[in-house]
Amino acid sequence: MGKYILKRLLQLVPVLFFVSIFVFLIIHLIPGDPVEVMLGEDDAAASQELYDALRKQLGLDAPIYIQYVRWMGNVLQGNLGQSMQTGEPVWDMVKARYPATIYLAFSAFIVGILISIPAGVIAAVKQNTPLDYSAMGFALFGISVPNFWLALLLILFFGLYWRVFPTMGYVDPSVNFIQFLWHLILPAIVLGTAMASSITRFVRAEMLEQLRLDYVRTAKAKGLPPRAIVSRHVLKNSLVAATTAIGLQVGRLFGGSTIVETVFSWPGLALLVLEAIYARDYPLLQGSVLFLAFTYVFVNLIVDVIYHWLDPRIQME
Amino acid sequence: MKQLRTLALILGLFMITGSLWAADTPQYGGRLIFGIRKDLSSLNPFWRTQSTDSYVRQLMFEGLLDFDLKGKPVPALAEAWQISSDGKTYTFKLRSGVKFHNGKNMTAQDVKWSAEYAMNPKNAATGLSLLRNVESVTARGNLIVDFKLKGVDPIFLNIMASIRPFVVVPEGSVATGSNQRLKKLVKAKKRIIGFPPGTGPFVFKNYKRARHVTLVRNKNYWQKGLPYLDELILKPARDTQARFTSVRAGDLDLIERAPYAFIKKITDGDYPNLGIAEAEYSGFRRLIFEVTKPPFNNPKLRHAVRYALDMRELITAAYWGYGVPATVWAIPDTSPWHIGLPEIKRDVAKSKALVKESGVDPNFEIELIARKGEEPMMQVIERQLTSAGFNVKLEFLTGGKISRMRRSGNFMLGFSGAEVVKDPADAYPFRFSCLEGKRKKRILNYSGYCNPEFDQLTDKASQTSDKKERFKLYDKAIRLVHSDLPEIPLVIVPRYFVFNKKVRGFTTDDGARFNLTTGGLSRTWLAK
Numbered sequence: 001m002g003k004y005i006l007k008r009l010l011q012l013v014p015v016l017f018f019v020s021i022f023v024f025l026i027i028h029l030i031p032g033d034p035v036e037v038m039l040g041e042d043d044a045a046a047s048q049e050l051y052d053a054l055r056k057q058l059g060l061d062a063p064i065y066i067q068y069v070r071w072m073g074n075v076l077q078g079n080l081g082q083s084m085q086t087g088e089p090v091w092d093m094v095k096a097r098y099p100a101t102i103y104l105a106f107s108a109f110i111v112g113i114l115i116s117i118p119a120g121v122i123a124a125v126k127q128n129t130p131l132d133y134s135a136m137g138f139a140l141f142g143i144s145v146p147n148f149w150l151a152l153l154l155i156l157f158f159g160l161y162w163r164v165f166p167t168m169g170y171v172d173p174s175v176n177f178i179q180f181l182w183h184l185i186l187p188a189i190v191l192g193t194a195m196a197s198s199i200t201r202f203v204r205a206e207m208l209e210q211l212r213l214d215y216v217r218t219a220k221a222k223g224l225p226p227r228a229i230v231s232r233h234v235l236k237n238s239l240v241a242a243t244t245a246i247g248l249q250v251g252r253l254f255g256g257s258t259i260v261e262t263v264f265s266w267p268g269l270a271l272l273v274l275e276a277i278y279a280r281d282y283p284l285l286q287g288s289v290l291f292l293a294f295t296y297v298f299v300n301l302i303v304d305v306i307y308h309w310l311d312p313r314i315q316m317e
Numbered sequence: 318m319k320q321l322r323t324l325a326l327i328l329g330l331f332m333i334t335g336s337l338w339a340a341d342t343p344q345y346g347g348r349l350i351f352g353i354r355k356d357l358s359s360l361n362p363f364w365r366t367q368s369t370d371s372y373v374r375q376l377m378f379e380g381l382l383d384f385d386l387k388g389k390p391v392p393a394l395a396e397a398w399q400i401s402s403d404g405k406t407y408t409f410k411l412r413s414g415v416k417f418h419n420g421k422n423m424t425a426q427d428v429k430w431s432a433e434y435a436m437n438p439k440n441a442a443t444g445l446s447l448l449r450n451v452e453s454v455t456a457r458g459n460l461i462v463d464f465k466l467k468g469v470d471p472i473f474l475n476i477m478a479s480i481r482p483f484v485v486v487p488e489g490s491v492a493t494g495s496n497q498r499l500k501k502l503v504k505a506k507k508r509i510i511g512f513p514p515g516t517g518p519f520v521f522k523n524y525k526r527a528r529h530v531t532l533v534r535n536k537n538y539w540q541k542g543l544p545y546l547d548e549l550i551l552k553p554a555r556d557t558q559a560r561f562t563s564v565r566a567g568d569l570d571l572i573e574r575a576p577y578a579f580i581k582k583i584t585d586g587d588y589p590n591l592g593i594a595e596a597e598y599s600g601f602r603r604l605i606f607e608v609t610k611p612p613f614n615n616p617k618l619r620h621a622v623r624y625a626l627d628m629r630e631l632i633t634a635a636y637w638g639y640g641v642p643a644t645v646w647a648i649p650d651t652s653p654w655h656i657g658l659p660e661i662k663r664d665v666a667k668s669k670a671l672v673k674e675s676g677v678d679p680n681f682e683i684e685l686i687a688r689k690g691e692e693p694m695m696q697v698i699e700r701q702l703t704s705a706g707f708n709v710k711l712e713f714l715t716g717g718k719i720s721r722m723r724r725s726g727n728f729m730l731g732f733s734g735a736e737v738v739k740d741p742a743d744a745y746p747f748r749f750s751c752l753e754g755k756r757k758k759r760i761l762n763y764s765g766y767c768n769p770e771f772d773q774l775t776d777k778a779s780q781t782s783d784k785k786e787r788f789k790l791y792d793k794a795i796r797l798v799h800s801d802l803p804e805i806p807l808v809i810v811p812r813y814f815v816f817n818k819k820v821r822g823f824t825t826d827d828g829a830r831f832n833l834t835t836g837g838l839s840r841t842w843l844a845k
């Protein structure tokens with residue numbers, strides 16, 4: 001196992017290298033001039049000298065490949081650079097925002113799992129019954145409904161009409177844990193619903209596949225109660241395949257929560273990426289996207305390890 | 318018995334009046350939570366970044382003068398001023414007893430140092446270009462400062478009333494030197510809190526990136542008794558709809574840039590717990606022609622486009638009915654400088670006749686560019702032009718790309734916004750002068766327009782301080798520009814602040830500022 005993890009960690013290096021090139025190129029292809037954004041359009045135009053000096057100071061006057069080599073050189077030394085807008089080290093900014101993203105992603109994951117696995121199991125066991133249709137209806141709803149719409153709907157009902165949860169904001173858990181949870185619930189439900197929808201369908205499909213296999217028939221013939229067959233055997237086997245889908249969804253939870261973070265003013269990494277795009281803050285954008293890519297790849301590594309833990313027959317190669 | 322009844326009546330009336338009075342009497346204390354559109358990027362008052370930063374800085378920093386709610390320069394840190402007979406020296410008498418947030422008394426030397434800091438090109442301060450006409454600043458004693466100008470400047474008081482040229486900070490409180498701004502931009506840590514103390518009504522307490530900035534009451538504020546609030550928390554909430562829902566739910570007390578869609582509901586009383594403050598002439602919208610190249614080097618064709626547009630419909634369709642047609646460049650009709658040009662109504666027949674007269678192939682295609690996010694407005698304009706017989710290719714681009722196209726003159730027709738100005742000298746000379754239009758990289762005269770007669774008039778206006786004479790000259794110059802039509806003024810639209818009913822006393826000006834010497838958050842209080 002240790003050898004496998006080490007091997008996978010080494011594989012991270014070329015993956016992140018290609019991601020870094022891709023990210024760098026994409027970011028520099030976005031139209032817009034960071035210096036103009038920094039100075040304000042009129043000031044940038046009014047003082048060409050300042051504009052040119054700032055471009056030079058920030059290294060933006062060099063050819064793009066030189067800029068990449070310089071940036072990569074710094075990254076390899078553990079320096080993600082400084083934000084053009086605020087002058088703060090990118091690493092400090094990413095580090096400051098990361099906990100909020102982790103809390104949100106983890107809570108959404110819990111919400112997603114709590115909804116999707118029971119719903120998928122019930123839908124499979126009670127196939128073609130109203131319970132199955134309801135579960136599948138929910139899955140269809142969750143996939144079809146845009147995040148921002150669900151977010152606004154929940155804010156309207158739970159925040160405005162019933163005043164159960166706050167409509168926006170973030171409280172640090174170390175400051176007030178109860179308030180933190182209160183602020184977390186709505187964004188976690190929105191993000192978790194999208195995840196739950198696709199996993200429910202996956203779990204149901206896998207469950208149906210397993211329920212048709214010989215070992216289930218044998219278990220029934222032995223007189224094992226249906227509940228025990230499902231919980232002890234079928235569910236575990238179904239989850240092996242579902243884990244892959246869950247892993248991919250977890251990766252998306254980290255990077256794909258931009259809309260949810262924006263609507264709920266949740267100060268996470270995805271909102272930081274959005275702000276960096278608006279400001280054409282290249283170092284911040286490159287640093288935060290690279291970090292998100294690392295998280296995505298790392299989460300998938302964990303999923304593979306869990307995969308082996310769920311089914312030891314799977315070879316770790 | 319009768320006497321008792323009369324006494325009871327008087328007492329009752331007294332109690333009702335008293336309670337009404339109490340309801341409208343400012344109360345001290347409380348914490349106001351204000352939802353702002355963006356997170357902050359810098360609070361250093363000498364650096365220009367984004368408008369939100371500038372609005373927040375006005376809570377902590379002040380200049381010598383300020384604008385009142387009507388846009389007139391009024392005393393702020395200077396309680397009075399005098400202009401020399403040649404119009405070249407402005408003497409400001411400072412208020413005594415003004416304290417910085419660090420407890421130090423403000424002196425004339427601090428004013429001189431702050432102005433000179435902004436005027437030093439090595440510091441690359443945002444006020445550098447605004448103060449280019451200042452020759453020297455002299456401190457006389459503790460409370461007198463002279464600004465000697467290189468030439469007469471009729472809008473110098475307007476410049477001094479803005480926060481952009483400079484604010485007063487303690488002498489030596491910001492590092493000076495070659496390229497220090499650039500070095501700081503690249504190297505400084507936590508730049509956001511690396512700023513000097515000010516004199517404003519609120520004092521910085523703390524900042525958490527993307528979460529909030531907290532300001533507290535300046536107990537030594539020179540306007541005795543102000544501000545009323547103990548604490549002010551500004552929270553970034555980027556989504557307009559969510560921001561509005563939060564103020565309805567009571568999670569925020571006040572928001573800026575409320576969605577137009579809900580304004581009528583609030584004024585109709587559908588949301589009885591909400592109130593509104595209006596910045597009536599907050600945004601100016603226009604269409605810019607590139608006039609040095611075909612097809613819009615033909616003035617008849619420019620007027621043909623003008624007659625194809627219906628500003629009233631634009632306001633209804635794109636701004637929910639809020640706004641007024643703009644007849645001149647960015648000066649609202651309440652301004653003493655407003656030139657009474659008539660509103661031009663849509664006239665398709667006239668538009669088609671002008672196209673014919675222009676001799677341009679009627680099947681030519683107008684390439685119209687606009688920023689992403691301006692879709693509602695542009696779709697209306699596109700439909701109006703198309704229905705008048707024009708072929709239109711509408712393209713939405715990023716701000717940076719549009720900026721480059723305008724600066725190089727590489728466009729045909731572009732949609733743009735601008736701030737409303739208080740004096741024509743703030744806009745016309747550099748937006749339409751030949752010098753600006755002929756630059757290789759156009760700074761603000763994007764159309765490339767040049768009319769020497771216009772330049773003569775505005776040059777002459779810039780040399781005179783006589784208001785009547787200036788008005789006459791600008792009247793002619795403005796009429797000339799609007800006859801040549803390098804740009805079509807479209808509409809002036811408002812911006813709204815929405816607050817819950819416990820928020821009292823909040824007012825704003827046409828600039829939609831958060832704070833003014835005569836209004837804004839320094840005079841806002843919370844009803845208990």
